[in-house]
Amino acid sequence: MRLILSVFLSLATFAFSEEAPKLPVPLYETRAQHSRDGIGKFFMGREIAHVMGHQAAGWLERPEREQEERTDLAVKALDLKPGEAVADIGCGTGYYVSRMSRIVGEKGTIFGVEIQQEMLDLMLRKMRLMKIENVKPILGDVKDPKLPAESCDLILLVDVYHELDFPYEMTRAMIGALKKGGRLVLIEFRKEDPKVPIKELHKMSEEQVKKEMALHAELEWAATKTDLPQQHVIIFKKK
Numbered sequence: 618m619r620l621i622l623s624v625f626l627s628l629a630t631f632a633f634s635e636e637a638p639k640l641p642v643p644l645y646e647t648r649a650q651h652s653r654d655g656i657g658k659f660f661m662g663r664e665i666a667h668v669m670g671h672q673a674a675g676w677l678e679r680p681e682r683e684q685e686e687r688t689d690l691a692v693k694a695l696d697l698k699p700g701e702a703v704a705d706i707g708c709g710t711g712y713y714v715s716r717m718s719r720i721v722g723e724k725g726t727i728f729g730v731e732i733q734q735e736m737l738d739l740m741l742r743k744m745r746l747m748k749i750e751n752v753k754p755i756l757g758d759v760k761d762p763k764l765p766a767e768s769c770d771l772i773l774l775v776d777v778y779h780e781l782d783f784p785y786e787m788t789r790a791m792i793g794a795l796k797k798g799g800r801l802v803l804i805e806f807r808k809e810d811p812k813v814p815i816k817e818l819h820k821m822s823e824e825q826v827k828k829e830m831a832l833h834a835e836l837e838w839a840a841t842k843t844d845l846p847q848q849h850v851i852i853f854k855k856k
Contacts, residue, residue, distance in 0.1 A: 638832045644785060654818040660784055661829055666818040668780045669709075671735035677709045687845050691775075691804055692716050694842045694850045701770040704728040704755075704794065706762055706787075707777035711740035711752070717773075718749050728769070730755045730762045760786040764794035775804045776848070779821050784829060792835050795855040801836060803851045813847045826851050 641661060648664075651657040655664035669676075683689060692713070697703065697720040705714050708729040718727045729752050731737045737754045744752050757763045759782040764772075772791050781787045791801060806813050808820035823841055830836050835855055842850040 638834055640785070640832060652818055654816050656782070658782070661825070663779075663821075663825055663829075664818055665782065665784070666780050666816075668732075668782075671733050671739065674710050674736065674739055677712050682712070686847060688712070688716070690845055691848070691850060692720070694844075695771060695773065695800075695802060697721055697771065700724040702726045702728070702768055704730055704762065704764055704769045704772045704791075706730045706757075706772060706774045706791070707732075707780070708740055709736050711743045713773065713775055714740060714752055715743065715747055715749060718744075718751050721751065723751055725751055727752045728755055728762075728764060729753070730757045730764065732757055732759060759783055761790040762787070762794065764791070766793055767796050769794050769799055770796055771800045771802060773802050773804070776806060776819065778803050778826070779805060779819060785832060788830070788833055792833060792855060797855055799855045800839065801830075801853045801855070803853075804845075804848050805851070806848050807843075810847070815847070823849055823851060 646659040647657055648659060651664055655666055658665045697717060699720070699722040701721045702725060703717055703721060705717070705727065708714050708731055711729060714727050714729045721727065729737065729740050734756055737756060741754055755763050772795060778784065795801065803826055805821040805826065806815045806819060808817070808822040808825070813820060827838060830838070830853055836853040837856055839852045839854045841852070
């Protein structure tokens with residue numbers, strides 16, 4: 618009986634190791650020659666872009682943003698439901714937070730996550746002015762959004778993933794914060810389209826996003842929505 622059990626466990630371990638994605642070695646690469654828009658650190662062939670500082674927060678609230686990016690369609694693509702818990706990683710001034718809070722309602726929760734306290738302060742000021750009370754601010758760090766375990770129905774990153782200093786570690790932490798069946802959604806400017814007027818390091822192709830998410834066995838690609846003028850909405854689900 619012990620022999621049979623030992624063989625079974627060995628086979629199970631082998632099967633798991635075969636299915637587990639192989640990480641690049643080294644995980645990150647530093648190059649002396651790099652773009653001035655990047656930090657000189659590369660992940661799976663992609664240079665990581667500089668984080669947009671709070672000094673440029675006004676760009677997030679520019680009046681023409683809704684028309685340029687059709688943020689109304691982007692929110693619709695999230696298919697949010699009343700009562701859901703949603704995290705906005707790199708929430709900035711709360712542009713998407715305020716829009717999502719109306720949909721999830723008073724029984725729902727929006728976690729506004731930032732690594733810059735100045736951005737959180739701007740968001741909270743905006744929420745107070747709008748009398749929005751279902752938003753919880755979280756000061757995360759570059760490797761961990763500090764979200765409660767298995768707390769979120771959806772985690773959203775709008776033009777943020779390409780700026781993550783530690784994209785692999787951050788994604789691991791986000792997966793841990795998702796409920797089973799929860800969605801991880803990346804909205805990124807389309808690198809495939811040269812007409813999108815954004816710096817190259819601040820764009821991502823669907824192929825690159827899928828390649829990086831394939832390192833996480835718990836995630837599966839669910840859909841890519843391309844009806845926005847400049848961005849794609851790439852949706853993954855936690856198995």
